[in-house]
Amino acid sequence: xxxxxxxxxxxxxxxxxxxxxxxxxxxxxxxxxxxxxxxxxxxxxxxxxxxxxxxxxxxxxxxxxxxxxxxxxxxxxxxxxxxxxxxxxxxxxxxxxxxxxxxxxxxxxxxxxxxxxxxxxxxxxxxxxxxxxxxxxxxxxxxxxxxxxxxxxxxxxxxxxxxxxxxxxxxxxxxxxxxxxxxxxxxxxxxxxxxxxxxxxxxxxxxxxxxxxxxxxxxxxxxxxxxxxxxxxxxxxxxxxxxxxxxxxxxxxxxxxxxxxxxxxxxxxxxxxxxxxxxxxxxxxxxxxxxxxxxxxxxxxxxxxxxxxxxxxxxxxxxxxxxxxxxxxxxxxxxxxxxxxxxxxxxxxxxxxxxxxxxxxxxxxxxxxxxxxxxxxxxxxxxxxxxxxxxxxxxxxxxxxxxxxxxxxxxxxxxxxxxxxxxxxxxxxxxxxxxxxxxxxxxxxxxxxxxxxxxx
Ligand SMILES: Cc1cc2nc3c(=O)[nH]c(=O)nc-3n(C[C@H](O)[C@H](O)[C@H](O)COP(=O)(O)OP(=O)(O)OC[C@H]3O[C@@H](n4cnc5c(N)ncnc54)[C@H](O)[C@@H]3O)c2cc1C
Numbered sequence: 214x215x216x217x218x219x220x221x222x223x224x225x226x227x228x229x230x231x232x233x234x235x236x237x238x239x240x241x242x243x244x245x246x247x248x249x250x251x252x253x254x255x256x257x258x259x260x261x262x263x264x265x266x267x268x269x270x271x272x273x274x275x276x277x278x279x280x281x282x283x284x285x286x287x288x289x290x291x292x293x294x295x296x297x298x299x300x301x302x303x304x305x306x307x308x309x310x311x312x313x314x315x316x317x318x319x320x321x322x323x324x325x326x327x328x329x330x331x332x333x334x335x336x337x338x339x340x341x342x343x344x345x346x347x348x349x350x351x352x353x354x355x356x357x358x359x360x361x362x363x364x365x366x367x368x369x370x371x372x373x374x375x376x377x378x379x380x381x382x383x384x385x386x387x388x389x390x391x392x393x394x395x396x397x398x399x400x401x402x403x404x405x406x407x408x409x410x411x412x413x414x415x416x417x418x419x420x421x422x423x424x425x426x427x428x429x430x431x432x433x434x435x436x437x438x439x440x441x442x443x444x445x446x447x448x449x450x451x452x453x454x455x456x457x458x459x460x461x462x463x464x465x466x467x468x469x470x471x472x473x474x475x476x477x478x479x480x481x482x483x484x485x486x487x488x489x490x491x492x493x494x495x496x497x498x499x500x501x502x503x504x505x506x507x508x509x510x511x512x513x514x515x516x517x518x519x520x521x522x523x524x525x526x527x528x529x530x531x532x533x534x535x536x537x538x539x540x541x542x543x544x545x546x547x548x549x550x551x552x553x554x555x556x557x558x559x560x561x562x563x564x565x566x567x568x569x570x571x572x573x574x575x576x577x578x579x580x581x582x583x584x585x586x587x588x589x590x591x592x593x594x595x596x597x598x599x600x601x602x603x604x605x606x607x608x609x610x611x612x613x614x615x616x617x618x619x620x621x622x623x624x625x626x627x628x629x630x631x632x633x634x635x636x637x638x639x640x641x642x643x644x645x646x647x648x649x650x651x652x653x654x655x656x657x658x659x660x661x662x663x664x665x666x667x668x669x
Contacts, residue, residue: 214253214276214296215253215254215274215297216274219270219276220254226263226266226270227257227258227259227267231256231258231259232254232255233255233256234253234254234255239254239255242255242299244292245284245285245286245290245291245292245631247286247289247632247633248288248631248632248633249292250292250294250296252297252298252299253298254297254298254299255299255300257302257303257304258300258302258304259305260305261418261419264381264416265385265386267298267300268382268385268416268662271298271383272660275662276297276662277296277297277662277663277665278298278299278383278416278663279291279292279297279300279664280300280412280416280417280663281299281300281301281302282303282322282323282351282354282357283303283346283349283350283351283354285346285349286358286628286629286631287552287629287631288625288628288631288632288633289632289633290358290629290631290632290664291412292632293664294664294665294666295666302321302323302416303323303351306321306323306324306325306351307320307321308320308321308329309321312424313336313337315393316395316424316425317421317422317423318332318340318422318424319421320419321353321419321420322351322352322417322418322419323351324351324353325348325351326350326351326352326355327347337427338424338425338427339426340424341365341367341368341374341425342355342360342369342370342371342373342374343363343364344360344362345362345535347362352420355371356371356378356407356408356417357408357409357410357411357412357417358411358627359371359372359408359627359629361583362627363460363491364459364460365583366457366460366461366583366586367457367458367459367460367585372405372408372409375391375404375405375408375420376392376397376421376422376423377389377390377391377392377393377397377420378390378391378403378404378407378420378421379417379420380407380414380416380417381415382414382415382658383658383659383662388403390403390407391403391421392421393421395423406653411629411630411631411664411668412663412664413654413658413663413667413668415657415658415663416663428493429493429494429495430493430494430496431459431491431493431527432491432500432502432503433489433490433491433520433531434489434503434506434507434519434521436487436489436517437481437487437515437518438484438488438510438513438514439483439485440485440486441465441466441485441564441580442565443485443513443514444486444487444488445463445486445560445564446561447488447510447515448560448585449558449560451506451585452557452585453558456492456502456505456506458492458502458506459491460490460583461488461583461585462488462489462534462582463486463487463488463580463581463584464486464487464488464489464533464534464581465486465581466482466484467577467579468541468579468581468592469482469486469487471537471541471579472536472537472540473533474544475543475544476533480533481517484516487533488510489530489531489534490510534581537581538550538592541579541592541594544594545594545595545596546596546597547596548593548595549595549606550628551589551590551591551593551610551628552588552625552627553589553591553613553616553622553623553624554586554587554588554622554623554627555587555589555620555621555622556620556621557585559587559622560584560587560589562620563616563617564589567613567616570609570612570613570616571609573609574605574606575605576593576595576602576609578592578593579591579593580592586626587622587626588626588627591613593609614634614637614640615640618640618641624637624638624641631667631668632666632667634668647669651669
């Protein structure tokens with residue numbers, strides 16, 4: 214509960230237009246894609262000082278504060294499990310600097326990721342991390358979840374582009390971590406600790422990201438295989454050969470057929486699997502890289518290979534990958550999108566395990582994967598109102614996580630833990646490591662007000 218006196222104080226800090234408690238507002242700020250719980254109050258700060266003053270008061274009253282980006286999370290990360298205050302960052306959304314000379318950008322957390330990418334490209338530089346939600350998610354949410362995306366196979370994830378942060382501790386104290394230099398080894402790396410902390414340690418209020426040179430050209434191939442084993446073996450062979458595509462995505466037959474049924478894109482529905490392979494770099498090198506990738510596919514039994522000749526054709530080849538999950542949402546009552554991730558060489562084994570799990574639980578697993586980095590996305594559609602079916606899906610998910618861990622993988626390659634994966638943490642994290650995390654949490658947040666009820 215947020216006491217009435219605290220509400221009044223908070224209203225004095227941010228003004229009544231940015232301090233919301235009408236039932237319809239609380240409803241809007243209660244959910245992400247996975248879970249739902251209403252807060253008691255929503256504040257929308259614009260300045261770091263406002264963030265600091267709000268946290269100080271919440272800490273004094275021991276009221277929970279859950280930071281919120283665009284709520285595109287898939288695991289309940291921004292859902293206020295213990296109610297209290299939701300701190301929505303959407304109005305703290307200025308791009309403060311794009312600096313091609315120092316190769317960096319300084320932004321506020323509420324900037325939409327795609328807006329940063331476009332601003333960088335307009336200045337002739339490149340911000341590579343590209344979560345598929347980039348047109349709606351916030352860069353602050355990306356930092357707090359260490360978001361990835363198709364291009365991360367070559368360029369790395371959000372963490373790899375972080376130079377420094379400004380963050381506010383629950384006490385209201387403002388800290389600055391890292392800074393503007395590309396090289397910086399002064400002391401503990403708190404920037405990286407905050408990255409992926411899912412709002413459990415501090416509120417991120419400013420972000421300095423590294424930018425790189427914009428690749429001159431790209432080549433995109435869409436390749437169809439008669440067996441998913443051939444497709445997944447091709448992935449590990451391409452990676453082992455030292456070609457690093459900018460994207461290497463896999464789609465299985467269930468996914469291809471659903472996409473074709475809804476959107477009629479002309480996909481080969483007899484294919485057991487398709488790969489999107491995209492290479493980039495200097496104009497002189499991309500054709501050579503594309504040719505080598507194509508030869509690997511042919512050797513591995515590919516029966517249909519499309520190579521885009523123009524940017525428009527390349528975008529068209531990406532269409533199935535980008536809109537397939539929308540087709541699944543349209544055709545089903547609900548869908549879970551998991552992201553168990555395995556070492557690259559274990560992709561064929563993981564694909565086989567997914568097939569076994571699908572048969573054992575009599576469900577359909579639509580497989581999508583950022584295959585180049587082992588990040589599998591088994592998608593399962595079902596009717597949550599059908600208790601028996603929901604129980605089968607729940608057991609299948611548990612077995613997917615167990616399979617991933619048994620193959621040396623992880624519970625989550627990019628979607629985060631949130632509420633969804635909390636019950637499975639013991640599969641990956643030892644009691645000793647969890648104890649260490651709890652102690653770290655206590656140092657940042659002794660009163661436990663930051664996003665309580667989550668993984669620590
Ligand atoms: C269609 C779709 C596709 C997706 N594709 C991808 C993908 O390819 N790769 C990927 O990694 N994810 C993907 N996601 C998941 C999601 O978009 C990412 O996790 C994204 O980084 C979340 O950003 P957000 O702004 O929506 O954050 P939210 O969901 O609002 O919050 C996520 C977490 O960040 C914390 N947080 C947010 N802002 C701050 C802040 N300023 N300070 C401290 N903590 C904060 C919240 O407390 C919460 O714990 C996808 C989601 C959808 C719906």
